[in-house]
Amino acid sequence: MEPNRDGDVDISGTAKLLADPGRARMLTVLADGRAQPAGELARAAGVSAATASEHLGKMVDQGWLEVERQGRHRYFRIAVPEVVQALELLAVISPVTPVRSLRGSRAQRDLKVARSCYDHLAGAVGVALFDGLRDAELLNMTGGEWTATERPHPVLSALAIAPADLHGFGRRPPVKACLDWSERRYHLAGGFGALLLTRMFDHHWCEHGKTSRAVAFTTKGWRNLEAHLDIDSSAILGSVADSKSA
16 A cells, blocks of 8 residues: 655655756756856766757756756756755765776866855865854854854955845855765855855955866965965865875
8 A cells, every 4th residue: 555645745756857867967067056058068968969958858847957048048057056955965975986087086186175066165175164264253053053153354354245244145044054075074055155155256266167166276265265264275185185095
């Protein structure tokens, strides 16, 4: 006899939609929050244009993606940040794809150092940023939830972030801890996390890397992280290299 599941969520249906390697690859490419054309997503997934269109249509219908039309071209982006959060959590319990080339090894290293998780910073630098903000008492645990304080700090001044900027995120929480798949610790999500990464790009502390989702920190960015939050670039780069060789 079939159990009564009326009113329950359809986890199996969601898992089935995600289980296709092509769709999973497309979502991974889109996980940095930027829009991509259908043709680029087809190439990334290694499928034909017709198959890519079918995959993308299913994910739009599911509410995972939204589409923008510019003339004859269609651009797709992640519709809600929860999609990327689900990918990040699945990555925690998933095996790492074997690296078979020098290019793949470099790409893996870049993603482990720093990457975007939708619109906030992940990877070793993202985790170090969370720890640095906590140690500077810019993040507090209150009532079982992380909150942002409004105390002044040099890192906020350097990024032109005022206390008033920590409000007005709508229904989105200002602070959210997101489990990092490569570090197995938390990085900063929520409105504050998104604001920090946006300002880091604006102030040229970092730039988009050569690998999809990779974030490359500039000399200026490393210098500011070291000066304001005691984040050691040599220790981070060394730890990523050690984990790769292990």
